[in-house]
Amino acid sequence: MIKLNVNDVEHSLDIEPDMPLLWALREETALRGTKFGCGLGLCGACTVHIDGAPVRSCSYPVSAAVGKQIKTIESIGTADAPHAVQQAWIEHQVPQCGYCQSGMQMAAVALLNSNPQPTDEDIDAAMTNLCRCGTYDRIRAAIKSAAKEKV
Amino acid sequence: MGLTRRLFMITGATVGGGLLLGVGGIGAHLLTHNRVGVQRDGHDAEGSTHVNLWMRITSDNKIIVVNPHTDMGQGSATGLMQIVADELDADWSQMQVEQAPADPAYSNGKVFEGFVREMMTPPDWANTLLENGFYRMGDLMKAQMTGGSSAVRFTGWDAMRSAAAATRQMLVSAAAEQLAVPADSLTTEAGRVVHAESGQSITYGELAAAAANMESPDDIQLKSPADYRFVGQPVDRVDVPAKVIANADYGIDAEVPGMQYAAVVTSGVFGAQVESIDNIDDVKANRGVSDVLIVPDGIAVVADNPWRAEKAVRTAEFTREKHANDTLSTESLITGQRAALAGELVSGMSTGEPQAIETSLTAEYLVPYLAHASLEPMNATVWQQDGKLHIVAGVQNPLMAKAHAAKEAGVDLDNVVFHARQMGGGFGRRVAFSMSGDEPLSWLVQAVRIALDTGKPVKTTWSRETDTRSDVYRPMVMAQFEGALADDGKPALWRSRSYGKEMNVAAVAPPYTINNIDVSFADRGHAVPVGFWRSVEHSQHGFFVESFIDELAAAAGADPLEYRLNLVEDNTPAARVLAKVAEMSGWRADADQQGRAMGVAMVHSFGSTVAQVVEASITPTGPKAHRVWCAVDCGVAVNPQAIEAQVQGSVNFALSAALYGKCDIANGGVVQSNFHDYRIVGIADAPAIEVEMLASDSPVGGVGEIGVPPFAPAFCNALAVIDGARRRTLPLL
Numbered sequence: 001m002i003k004l005n006v007n008d009v010e011h012s013l014d015i016e017p018d019m020p021l022l023w024a025l026r027e028e029t030a031l032r033g034t035k036f037g038c039g040l041g042l043c044g045a046c047t048v049h050i051d052g053a054p055v056r057s058c059s060y061p062v063s064a065a066v067g068k069q070i071k072t073i074e075s076i077g078t079a080d081a082p083h084a085v086q087q088a089w090i091e092h093q094v095p096q097c098g099y100c101q102s103g104m105q106m107a108a109v110a111l112l113n114s115n116p117q118p119t120d121e122d123i124d125a126a127m128t129n130l131c132r133c134g135t136y137d138r139i140r141a142a143i144k145s146a147a148k149e150k151v
Numbered sequence: 152m153g154l155t156r157r158l159f160m161i162t163g164a165t166v167g168g169g170l171l172l173g174v175g176g177i178g179a180h181l182l183t184h185n186r187v188g189v190q191r192d193g194h195d196a197e198g199s200t201h202v203n204l205w206m207r208i209t210s211d212n213k214i215i216v217v218n219p220h221t222d223m224g225q226g227s228a229t230g231l232m233q234i235v236a237d238e239l240d241a242d243w244s245q246m247q248v249e250q251a252p253a254d255p256a257y258s259n260g261k262v263f264e265g266f267v268r269e270m271m272t273p274p275d276w277a278n279t280l281l282e283n284g285f286y287r288m289g290d291l292m293k294a295q296m297t298g299g300s301s302a303v304r305f306t307g308w309d310a311m312r313s314a315a316a317a318t319r320q321m322l323v324s325a326a327a328e329q330l331a332v333p334a335d336s337l338t339t340e341a342g343r344v345v346h347a348e349s350g351q352s353i354t355y356g357e358l359a360a361a362a363a364n365m366e367s368p369d370d371i372q373l374k375s376p377a378d379y380r381f382v383g384q385p386v387d388r389v390d391v392p393a394k395v396i397a398n399a400d401y402g403i404d405a406e407v408p409g410m411q412y413a414a415v416v417t418s419g420v421f422g423a424q425v426e427s428i429d430n431i432d433d434v435k436a437n438r439g440v441s442d443v444l445i446v447p448d449g450i451a452v453v454a455d456n457p458w459r460a461e462k463a464v465r466t467a468e469f470t471r472e473k474h475a476n477d478t479l480s481t482e483s484l485i486t487g488q489r490a491a492l493a494g495e496l497v498s499g500m501s502t503g504e505p506q507a508i509e510t511s512l513t514a515e516y517l518v519p520y521l522a523h524a525s526l527e528p529m530n531a532t533v534w535q536q537d538g539k540l541h542i543v544a545g546v547q548n549p550l551m552a553k554a555h556a557a558k559e560a561g562v563d564l565d566n567v568v569f570h571a572r573q574m575g576g577g578f579g580r581r582v583a584f585s586m587s588g589d590e591p592l593s594w595l596v597q598a599v600r601i602a603l604d605t606g607k608p609v610k611t612t613w614s615r616e617t618d619t620r621s622d623v624y625r626p627m628v629m630a631q632f633e634g635a636l637a638d639d640g641k642p643a644l645w646r647s648r649s650y651g652k653e654m655n656v657a658a659v660a661p662p663y664t665i666n667n668i669d670v671s672f673a674d675r676g677h678a679v680p681v682g683f684w685r686s687v688e689h690s691q692h693g694f695f696v697e698s699f700i701d702e703l704a705a706a707a708g709a710d711p712l713e714y715r716l717n718l719v720e721d722n723t724p725a726a727r728v729l730a731k732v733a734e735m736s737g738w739r740a741d742a743d744q745q746g747r748a749m750g751v752a753m754v755h756s757f758g759s760t761v762a763q764v765v766e767a768s769i770t771p772t773g774p775k776a777h778r779v780w781c782a783v784d785c786g787v788a789v790n791p792q793a794i795e796a797q798v799q800g801s802v803n804f805a806l807s808a809a810l811y812g813k814c815d816i817a818n819g820g821v822v823q824s825n826f827h828d829y830r831i832v833g834i835a836d837a838p839a840i841e842v843e844m845l846a847s848d849s850p851v852g853g854v855g856e857i858g859v860p861p862f863a864p865a866f867c868n869a870l871a872v873i874d875g876a877r878r879r880t881l882p883l884l
Contacts, residue, residue, distance in 0.1 A: 015456075016438070023458040027412075032404040033397030035575070037526050038615040039461075042826040045526055073397040082396060089395045093387060093792055096224030096800055098394030099401060099526045099575030124835035130826060132526045132576045133224050134803025136837035138796070 002062050006031065007075040017063035021055075022046045024062050025072060033073040033102045037130070044129030047103035048072050054110040073102035076109060085109050088146035096133035104129045108143050117147055205311050206235055206318065212342050212356030214241050216311070219251040220302040221547060222390055223525075223577030225855045226793035227302035229388045233381035233789055234307045238315035238374055239355070240339035243381065248389055253549035253569035303789050304758060308851040313371050320368045325361035326353050376787065385792035390573075402572040405532035405543040405610055411441060413601045413611040414460035415594070416467065417449040417621045420819035421680055422589075423474035425450050430468045437463035442605045445469075446597045447590075448621065453605055457612055476819040479678055481627075484816060485517065488629040488650040491673035496648055499656040503667035508644035510633040512706055516695045516879045519813035520679055521625035522821070522829060527575020528618040531598035534608030540567045544595055545574035551583035555592050559599045578804070579683035585623040586652065589680035593621060616824040623682030624814055624821075626651055628691040632699045640707035641718065642700075643667060649695070651688075652676060658688045661696050662725060662755055663718035679816060685804060686859035689756040693860025694867075694881065697752035701868040702877060710740040711868060712751045712764075724784040727845055728762035729753055731782035735843060736764035742873050747777060750868030752861035759785040759852030761798070763861040765838070767869035773884050774870050776806055776838040779862070785852035788844040794854045795842040801858025802840050807832045809863040810884050 004011045004021075006029055013028045020039075025031045025048070034057060037045030041056035048057045049071040077083035082090070085108050095101045104127070111118055111126040118126065123143055131139070207215040216235050218228050228248045236246050319339055326344035327334040330351060338345050345352040355362075376382070393399045418425050425445045428434070434443045434452060440463045442453035450469055454460035531544035533556075540560050546552040549571040557567045574581055585591045598611035613621065630649035637643040645661050646669040660670050684690060704714035712733055719725040732738070732751065742748035746768050753762040766778040781798050788794050811830035815822040823829040842858075867878040 019456075019458055023456060027456050030406075032406075035401075035526075036403065036457075036528070036612070038826050040615070040825055040827065043526060043831075077396060079392060079396050079398070086395045090387070090391055093391055093796060095391055095394040096226075096796060097222075097526070097574060097576045098224060098390070098399050101394055102397040105395070127834045130526070130831045130833055132524060132578075132804070132831060134800035134806075134832070134837065135796070136803060136832075136834040137799050137840055139834060 002066060004029075004062060004065055004070060005068070006070045007072060008069075013062075015062060018061045021048065021057040021060045021062050021065050021070070025057060025070075031072050031074050035099055035102060037100070037103075042130070043100070043103075044107060045100050045103040047106040047129060049106060049110055052110065052113060054107050073106055076105065083109065084149045085112065085142070085146045088142040088149065091145060092138045092142040094135050094138040094142050096135055100129060100131045100133075104131060104139060108139070108146065111143070112147055118143065205314055208355050208359040210356045210359070212245055212354040213247055214239060214245045214342070214355070215247045215249055217251045218248050219306060221250070221545065221549060221571050221574060223545070223547070223574035223581070224390075225302070225797060226388045226390070226790060227307070227855075228390060229386055229793060230303040230789045231307045231311055232389065233384070233386055234303070234312050235315040236381045237379050238312050239319050240341070241355075242341040243386075245342045250571055253553045253571060304786075304851040304853050307789070308787070312373065316371045316373050317368055318362070320372060321362040321365040322355055322358050324365045325358045329353065329358070329361065382787060382789050383791070386790050388790075388793055399573045401527055401575050402532065402543055402545040403527055403530045403575065403610075403612060405572070407532060407534050407543075407608040407610075410532065410534075410608045410610055411453050411455060411605070412457040412460045413451045413453045413598070413609050414457065414464040415446065415449050415451045415597055415611060415613055415617055416464050417617055417820070418469075418471045419620075420471060420474050421476045421479070421678065422448075423471045423476065423819065424448065425469045425471050428467055428469045430466070434463050434467045437466070441607075442601075443467065444601065444604055446600050448593055448597070449617075451597065451601050451611070453601060453607065453609055457610070461614055474819065476678055479816055479819045481519075481816045484627060484678070485629065488627070488673070491650055491675050492629060492631055492648045494673065496671035497674045498669075498671045500660045500668055500670040502665075505644055505646055505667040505669035508635050508667050510635055510644065510646070512632075512634040512636075512702060514632045514699060514702060514877065514879055516630045516632070516698065518628055518691050518694060518881045520627045520681075520816065520821075521684055521808055521812045522619050522622040522814050522823070523576070523578045523580035523684060524619065524826075524829060524831060525574070525576025525578055525580050528613045528615055529580075529594035529621075530610060530612040531595045532608070532610040533598045533602035535602070535606075538566065540599070540602075541570065542567065542595070542599070543570045543572055544598075545572045545577075545581060546583070546592065546595070547574070547577050547579075547581040548583050552592055552595055555583055555590070556595060556599045559596045560603060578685040579687070580622065582683055585680060585682040586626065587623070587677050587679070587681045589623055589682075591623040591680075591682050615826070619814075619824050619829055620821045622814075622821075623680045625684030625690060626677055626681040627679070630692070630695045632695070632702075634699065634703050634706075636703065636707050640709055640714075641665075642703050645669070647695070647699075648672065649692070650675060655688055658692045658756065659696070661700060662753065663700065663715065664720070665718065685801070686756060686856040689754060689856070689860040690805075690808070693752070693754040693756070694863045697754060697861060697864030698867055698877070698879065701750070701752075701864065701871070705871070712738055712740070715751070715753060724760035724847070724849055725753055725755070725762075727847070728760050728782040728784050731843060731845055732762040732764050732780050735782060735841060736766070736778075736780040738764060740872070746873060748869045748872035750865045750870070750872065752865035752868065754857075754860040756857050756860055757853030757855075758850060759783065759854065759857045760849075761857045761861050763802070763858075763865045765862065765865040765869050767866055767873070769870060769873055774810070774866070775836075776866055779838045779840045779865075781840065781842045781858060781861075782845065783842060783854075783857065784845045784847045784849055785854050785857070786847055786849040787851050789851070791844055794844060797854045798842045798858035799840040801856065802862050803832055803837050805859045805862035806836065806838070806866070809866055809881055810836070811882050813882050
């Protein structure tokens with residue numbers, strides 16, 4: 001059995017140690033906010049936090065997540081109480097199709113947690129997720145808004 | 152649903168409560184203006200040609216727009232709500248939207264009428280199905296379609312706006328009867344009919360049932376644009392909050408009791424079928440695997456977890472049939488296109504005496520096949536329940552998708568229930584038509600086959616690799632140009648030959664006043680499956696035309712922006728967007744001291760006109776676009792912030808193609824497989840993009856695709872200023 005702590009809930013799962021965390025989250029814990037995009041850690045749609053750091057869960061085996069704190073988009077905010085990043089995402093009307101945006105926001109939350117006032121260069125370096133709709137102008141603006149909010 | 156061909160009707164609980172309002176006669180009214188003069192046999196007889204049931208008013212005064220289009224992030228649902236709210240004099244808090252069911256009643260003839268009124272030649276795929284005139288095309292094609300940048304401009308501006316205005320008039324008539332006062336003593340505001348004299352008012356919700364029995368007005372009173380409160384304002388999109396908290400419902404998130412998961416690999420050669428799976432017992436021995444089967448164009452493994460299915464399917468060894476495409480390669484296809492351009496061509500446009508002018512400038516351009524690469528890979532969930540086939544999927548035309556599924560299953564359309572979902576990107580990938588006759592919804596067809604053959608509820612999801620290699624691709628196109636300059640430096644000759652079945656010569660011809668033009672094409676198809684890719688033929692020909700005009704400007708020693716301005720008439724959309732983009736960008740024709748230069752391009756597409764200036768440089772790692780300015784004439788800009796988003800997104804979409812995008816063909820299949828070799832720009836690559844919409848009296852134009860075509864030529868034109876090299880082949884890297 002693989003024991004995972006996801007959003008402060010303990011799960012004991014009968015899964016292979018090499019199953020990517022993404023598929024354990026989506027199918028074994030029914031947390032479907034984390035998305036599948038490429039399976040090779042290239043696009044970032046599957047980004048979650050492991051002990052606070054952004055991780056591409058599609059290529060991260062569950063065995064490596066045992067004993068760590070896993071956080072998904074579902075733990076970040078709700079419709080009634082959105083996170084500062086989510087508020088900024090709404091204010092700037094960032095999403096188009098929206099499919100990449102849970103991973104994108106997880107990357108942004110992790111960035112702001114470690115660097116509350118990121119420069120453009122910091123944003124370029126940290127935000128390596130892909131958005132096929134090309135919402136990058138607004139992602140950048142929303143991160144800056146959220147950073148301002150946090151000061 | 153038993154929707155009958157009446158203008159207005161009460162359907163009560165059958166569609167979730169409330170008054171369902173539609174429009175029929177209004178369609179007829181608008182359609183009398185179409186210039187093609189098509190026959191409308193059998194439709195006029197009923198006095199109600201279209202049954203587009205587009206809004207409901209509930210007893211508690213909610214106005215629900217029933218949206219026949221599906222969402223892929225384009226924001227058209229909000230635009231339709233704005234139009235209806237304005238014409239109905241509704242309060243924004245009353246407005247809601249819901250997805251129309253995949254039902255023939257919602258097939259949108261308006262979309263096709265729009266193409267007709269633009270005098271566009273209908274796409275080939277439409278022609279093949281076109282038997283009874285344009286009028287019935289919506290029905291015939293089961294075309295509940297989201298594509299061609301059509302939702303707001305045709306469904307919204309033409310049809311829903313009229314329907315809402317008529318509804319408002321009928322609500323007023325109902326109130327006049329109820330209050331026993333003249334209709335012209337009544338006004339409407341915030342979802343109520345108001346009698347100012349007596350201080351009485353009645354909500355639309357209270358009037359809706361009576362209004363439904365009113366005659367529809369002969370003379371629909373549309374609002375003056377000066378009175379709009381929502382149209383033209385930056386309204387927040389209704390789909391955004393759910394997407395931000397990751398509560399949007401994509402096809403891939405479907406959940407059905409007992410659901411199993413299928414993974415698919417393609418045969419590897421376009422059109423070739425798998426004959427046998429040679430290690431089937433080994434594949435079946437993988438944990439969780441229940442079924443291993445041959446499906447159209449490949450093989451599938453069904454398991455109790457998608458990763459187990461994917462892992463197992465990759466271990467499968469199979470034998471595929473020999474196929475004519477086995478030796479297909481990019482090189483052979485390029486050779487074929489060049490040979491075709493040297494052969495017999497079809498004339499698309501000829502003016503003046505091009506044969507009398509001596510050519511002084513020639514150029515050959517080539518752009519590759521491109522995948523759509525929507526971030527949500529193709530997927531569909533299919534199960535059988537109560538004698539019906541149920542499907543969850545995100546598609547651009549649910550009704551046609553339903554028809555394709557019904558055909559595969561061998562059942563009647565009524566025995567398929569299609570649950571349309573939010574799409575994680577579309578860009579033309581999720582339409583039910585292709586240019587080559589290949590089935591673009593092959594993933595859906597496979598999903599149906601898998602569910603039927605296994606008798607299980609199954610979610611079939613393509614890996615990124617299967618998605619990249621099983622697309623209907625943006626066609627590779629070669630184009631050859633010949634030009635000459637007159638004494639004043641203006642083009643004296645414009646000749647182009649290009650490959651492909653052209654459905655829109657307007658995209659291939661130069662948008663400039665040139666005396667001698669000869670545009671022809673090799674009317675030939677593709678062995679590679681080809682389809683509709685955001686901005687369709689404008690994506691290739693916008694690049695060709697706007698690059699070659701720049702070559703002529705350079706040959707004339709002219710400023711390329713002024714050169715274009717001198718070739719368009721004053722006070723046209725083209726002149727206005729060119730002047731505007733020059734102002735926005737602080738246009739300069741020479742590189743600055745940092746080595747940054749500007750390039751310009753202007754393209755008409757989807758009823759709109761866009762000029763872009765790109766500021767670029769050449770860095771040690773390659774060309775870089777720093778800033779992009781876009782001047783847009785799309786007529787009434789229904790939701791400016793949503794339009795800005797579409798144009799910004801289009802620029803990045805086009806940048807990915809310009810820098811990285813290509814699908815090479817080798818041994819009958821696509822070489823590229825995932826985002827490492829089919830790259831998409833990230834935020835570090837993305838330029839700062841400014842968009843301005845011109846105040847305009849142009850007809851409402853599309854906005855979802857128009858930002859794509861001008862980008863690549865403007866970018867390459869800028870690079871040519873820096874190093875003098877004309878870039879005639881994409882991608883650049």
